[in-house]
Amino acid sequence: MVRASTRAIRACVGICTIVVLSPSIVRAADVTYERLVHPEPQNWLQNHRTFDAQRHSPLDQINRANVRNLKLKFAVPLGGTAGNEGVEATPLVDDGFMYISDPWGVVYKIDVHSGSRGQIVWKMDPGQQKLDRNRGVALWGNLVISVTSHDGRVVATNRDSGKVVWDVNLHDQPDLELTAAPLALENSILVGASGGDRGVRDWVASLDAKTGALNWKTYSIPAPGEPGSETWKDKVNAYLTGGGAFYVTGSYDPATNLTYWGSGNPVPGYDSHYRPGDNLYTSSAIAFDAKTGKINWWHQYSPNDNHDYDETGTHILIDTKVGGESRKILSHAGRNGFEYIFDRINGQFLKAGQYVKELTWTKGIDPKTGMPVDYDPTRDVQIYAEGPDVNNDNRTRRMCPDTSGGNNYWPASYSPATALVYVPANEGCANVTPDYQSHVKGNFVGGKTADAGRITSSIIAIDPATATVKQRKEFPYPNFAGVLSTGGGVIVTALLDGTILALDDQTLEELWSVNVGAGFNAPPMTYSVDGKQYIAIASGLFNNARGKLKRAPEMRDQPSAVMLFVFGL
16 A cells, blocks of 8 residues: 555555646646756756756845845645654756655645646555655656665656656665665766665666666775775674665765765764775765766765764865866865865865864864874774873763764855855754664664753855855754755755755855744755745754754744745745
8 A cells, every 4th residue: 555645644655646636737837957957047957956056146136235125925735644744855947847745755846837826637546654854856858756764665757647667676675765866867876875874885876877777886884805995904794784875865966077075974873893994985075987887086074974074965066166276176164173175176175174163073174185184094993182091981972073963964165156055053062972782782873972061053155265254153953954055145054943045155244034833954956937036945844854853942832834935036
């Protein structure tokens, strides 16, 4: 039986499509590779809008001068009634039709032509029986590509009819998840696996876009005898459950055919005794050859990480000058609190700079190697800046930034107009108590965290050529949503308390805000239909985000609702 969008049992078997509205529709143009490389200004055709993951729209109808006039145009309810539902997906829009997924993996096609109502055209329910994260869909040809989290499937749906074209199961481990939005390339679909904190050996895979057939699969944790396996020095085969998740969609450079993904932390997360060694390729930036899956280069941010500082967040491609020299760089706001830049062709580390206000886990980053200055290559278990006893007992340690970051799955944005990266950052710390017996009990977290005070947030403007902070705007509640920059000189973001904000991209002055009462952990986006620009964002919080918000005492009873909100002038 298939679970319906209301989570009631339906009388259909397998994958079901609910056709809610069947208007007479002229078939939309296929989403070709050329369109993905050069998207029309009015459309948002992939998760980060462009392959470079800049999350910048050239639309400028909504601008500094008039953004104060933004009003809610319409809202669409999404999801079911589980009470712990949150949407983390970025809506895609192609010529007046929106495509978005909810936490049950249900894909919606919504007609947004009118500007005053979102009319559901069809829903494809894949029959996922368990609630989990889903960060969106991809468009390729005439297909909508989506994933299911717990059963590890990739599903291609005809975007005219809502009927399933192919359905491939990649579930090769009991607790494997697929939560990142797929990345559509010329003839292939890239998918990243997650579930690392449950004891999964994660991977990135390439599928044939027409059939779903597997092209290649590359693990973030090498098998014995493969390059990097020597950095797993344990005697318990920890590599088999070692983590290295990919839960944020990668970026891609068409010029080199390299795709860049950030990998998750090793597990057990807080118990590095169980997995001595650097634990490659966890907590790393990894450049894959998109044709073969071969790792072209990598940089590990935190070897033998025991802070849960995975680095799956966006890796942004920027062409700029570094030290007066033209460089093609990769910019990443680390969960560990540092902004990094690399040469994206060869992986050369260029610069790093601290962007969070309080950071305790290391004394800094080596300007030559990009490694933490406390990293000791002669040690199998790293202690970093927290003292010689950190790995010898179960004492509680205070870690800054908080275990959720810094930055995390909520994306940064780069504006070509200002040549600045805008980083949504959380400010705060965590109290962490390791548990060196957790793996015996099947707990791959390796410890527990406790409240260490209020979590606030900032939007931080960073010069990616120097990795230095230029501006900072502070807010009273956490940011799990991310940032959108636009050609109108406006930065859009949202907070866990339900506030949506627009800022000046030069001064970070607040230009407009509204609180809708439902918190956000999905990114904002923008599109245009018939010459009118809109801003869309989905609400709804999972328990982990609600837990961070509740560290502000006045927000402990804040409810959550799963909605899509669309604003316009």
